[in-house]
Structures are given as C-alpha cells and as structure tokens.
Amino acid sequence: MAKHDKVTRGQFRVHDDGVKECADCYKPPAVKMFVDDADRVRGITRTSFCADKPVGFSIGLMTYSSVRKQDVDVIRACSSHANYHVHHWHHLRVSETKVVEKYPLDSPDDVMRAYGSATANIYPRYEEWITEWSRKV
Numbered sequence: 001m002a003k004h005d006k007v008t009r010g011q012f013r014v015h016d017d018g019v020k021e022c023a024d025c026y027k028p029p030a031v032k033m034f035v036d037d038a039d040r041v042r043g044i045t046r047t048s049f050c051a052d053k054p055v056g057f058s059i060g061l062m063t064y065s066s067v068r069k070q071d072v073d074v075i076r077a078c079s080s081h082a083n084y085h086v087h088h089w090h091h092l093r094v095s096e097t098k099v100v101e102k103y104p105l106d107s108p109d110d111v112m113r114a115y116g117s118a119t120a121n122i123y124p125r126y127e128e129w130i131t132e133w134s135r136k137v
C-alpha cells in the first residue's frame with residue numbers, strides 16, 4: 001500500500017456535508033495508453049468527477065520489470081487525503097522509495113491546479129521518470 005501517512009491533509013472535501021458520493025459523482029474507468037513509441041511505458045489515469053469537475057485523480061506510469069516479470073509502478077501523482085503528492089518507485093524495490101509532497105488541497109481551484117500540474121509533468125516527462133526508476137544504485 002502507498003504511504004499516505006506523511007502527507008498534510010488539506011481542507012478540500014468533495015462534498016461539504018461529508019457525503020462520499022452524490023448523484024453527480026462519476027468515476028469513469030481508468031484511461032490506459034502507452035506513452036512511448038516502443039510501447040514500454042504505460043500511462044494510467046484515474047479521475048473522479050463531481051458535476052463534471054475533477055475532484056480526485058491518480059496519474060501514473062508503469063513499465064515491465066524483467067526482475068519481477070510483471071508491470072510495476074514507476075511514478076504516480078495523486079490527490080488522496082486532499083494533498084497533491086507524487087509517489088516514486090525504483091526498479092529494485094517493491095515498495096515506493098519516496099513520496100514527494102507538493103501542496104495540500106484546500107479548494108476546488110487547488111484540485112484543478114494540481115490536476116493540470118500532474119497532467120503536464122507525468123506523461124510528458126516519462127523519459128526522466130524511467131531513468132530515475134531504472135538508475136543503478
């Protein structure tokens with residue numbers, strides 16, 4: 001499981017009354033695609049919406065590990081616990097190596113800003129993340 005215990009929880013709640021899901025909440029299936037020409041790096045985006053606005057997301061990359069013989073996590077930006085943060089993994093370790101906290105999410109605007117930031121930084125920079133994941137130690 002991901003380490004979320006260290007992140008600072010923001011004030012943002014999808015619904016003010018504490019309801020988990022309302023009639024306008026919508027969680028489409030994860031969107032999966034290869035982000036590289038060699039079809040080695042898989043991008044997976046999960047977004048939850050309420051009234052057509054993104055209220056939660058997880059945007060990550062996976063790739064095949066020849067050591068573990070399966071697709072494994074490389075990096076994932078997520079909005080759990082009302083906090084925008086990024087999980088990082090290394091090819092020799094099963095559990096994540098670090099969680100980089102960006103900022104707590106206090107408002108719908110913060111969520112939009114974080115969503116934009118994750119979109120601009122995870123898939124487009126996949127070469128950087130793969131290099132980090134596969135570096136020698």
Ligand SMILES: [Zn+2]
Pocket residue numbers: 014015021022023024025049050051
């Ligand atoms: Zn809702």
Ligand SMILES: [Zn+2]
Pocket residue numbers: 002004077078079080085087
């Ligand atoms: Zn997370």
